[in-house]
Amino acid sequence: MTPATYPPPAPDSAPDGRTSLVDVSVPGRAPDAFDLLRRGWDDQVGTTIPIPPSRPVGGGDYRIRIRHSEVADAVVEDIYSEAIVGGTGGRFNHLNGRVVLHVVHGGTWDFTRAGGRGGTVVAPAGRFVARYNDPPWEFGIGPRTTSQVLILPAAELRPHLGDGHVDGPTDAPALRLLLAYLDTLDSVLDSLSPGGVRAARGALLELAKGVLTEGVDGDEPRFAHALVRAARQLADERLADPGLAPRVLAAELNISVRTLHRVFAGDGESVMAYVRRRRLERALGDLASSPSRLSVSEAAARWSFSDGSHLIRACRRAYGLPPAAYAQELRTGQAPRAGDGDRP
Template sequence: MSSAGVKADVAGDTPSGNPTLPGTAPQPFDAFRSGWETEIGDGFPLPTFSPATTRDFRVRSRATKVGDVAITDLHGASAIRTEGPLVGVEDQVRMYVVRRGSWALGAPLARGEQTVPAGQFLLRHVGRPLHFETVPDTTAKVLVLPSTMLKPLLGARQSVAGPADSAEVRLLVAHSNMIYETVAGLGPAGVQAAHSTLIELVKAVARGGVDDAEPQLAYALAQAAKDLAETHLADPELSGTMLARELNVSVRNLQRAFAAAGESVTAYIRQRRLEEARLALTAPSGRPSVSELAAYWQFADSSHFIRAFKKHYGRTPTEYARSALPAEN
């Protein structure tokens, strides 16, 4: 595999977006194609898109390459469709994680082809070129993977499908998102570690289970727990036990994953709740009271909240809110 990772924003210039490539071409699709071919395309060529797609190309995308794996996150306000002759053979495993809209393999759909609806994933071996088509407002993550280690795990059907919020997919998504943030600064050993962890997590998706005791997966596990915690910060049930249950791992191994980064699950949850409370105190209007914040962010009482806030920020909530008031002339 390559010893270097590549990260690129390859978005078209949508009406509400920004051109993100140096030397952006006049047309959104031209900018997208140029960025892809320059940064990602080696070994991962773009398919032939339909004229309707290239004329009305309203797509935001980011992509990264780590060795022989490409990861693309895409949101298409417009529909995307490929067409034209399909020649040659392919030997890849691809994974589609669809959050909104749908992703159809084969356009128009032929017998035996598949559609991945919102909230689902599909992991499948691709032995021949396929067209694809999305509906407007589709949000998806697509991974292109080497088949050597993964194809045997897919069984006779050569595909695995299931819910996008399964524990294994959550871990994989968390790790791929971390790759976006770190790959540009990784050396050869870091790229190898990021690649190996990614492959192991794809294997876990194929098997329907992850070895949560594997030290290599600790950072992905901790990040997946943090991502999940973000959606439950005001939930009174939020705890290490709840996160471990949702991620289908042991509490002990989740705690070990956080400890590897010098954190604890409990401390992380408290820190995030305090951060959200602090933001509420700086709101220009409609600020909640200290007692309301304490109750909403699941502190035992106002006194407990005040002590925790002052320990973290050096001031009581009331003092912090007063300091955030605009200065009077």
């Protein structure tokens, strides 16, 4: 029998243990598959978050890969899993008394109350489901499923959830805001002080409440960076839309236009200044990559400039060069390329 594979911890694991990587493979027909899986899990992440009773399905080799980050008593996991079934909560003695939020990016998760009470909740790609995990649940994960899973203390969240569940689309404004915050948190977590971790935990729970109640108080200063990041992501998706405006972004994020302007002002760049900068970067990038096929006027029209002369003026103001000359510098590597997201 091929032995289970237990790779060493990832080199980017945090020295204080806040972030770790679990990567375990088990032969599909191994009679002791769960024991092999549990042993690999315990060796790599310990017993802080125990593995649920489960078994691989489908007959092929099973692999699970989890990036596990602890934010005080909250946990954020990025998970890749092959098909598996198991149980959690209640008599399964796994994550009892926690609220668990699954955001599914590919594949499926499904949950059924153990004992057949109630229907099955299915979360395919593009959906999320949040559950109170004390009643026992049986779960299934589809092949090649990718998801983010938040394991959260229940005291502050259960009043918004009861013993049931909440589910919805991943493009819901409150969830988009939560995901933007998770991106930010991931980039700074390992460098936070203990006080910073506590503050991050508080913000995480407040945003999770927003998902459960379909609303977030955008006036809270601690959400400002996450709001800016989420608004920028939305704007980047719609740069070619001539109707892109602060009111459109604010409506998508379920906040007021005033709040949107205020959080951008705190970041040093107005909403429309960001939009103009990103449109200019996209237009110049297109000119650099298609010098013989795209005119300045065509690039201007593509990225919602009024006409070619507006694009020329914008480029001269930003870089001191007309678009064709700046595009040439981009091609020769003598000018910095436009970024594809937040400013440095």
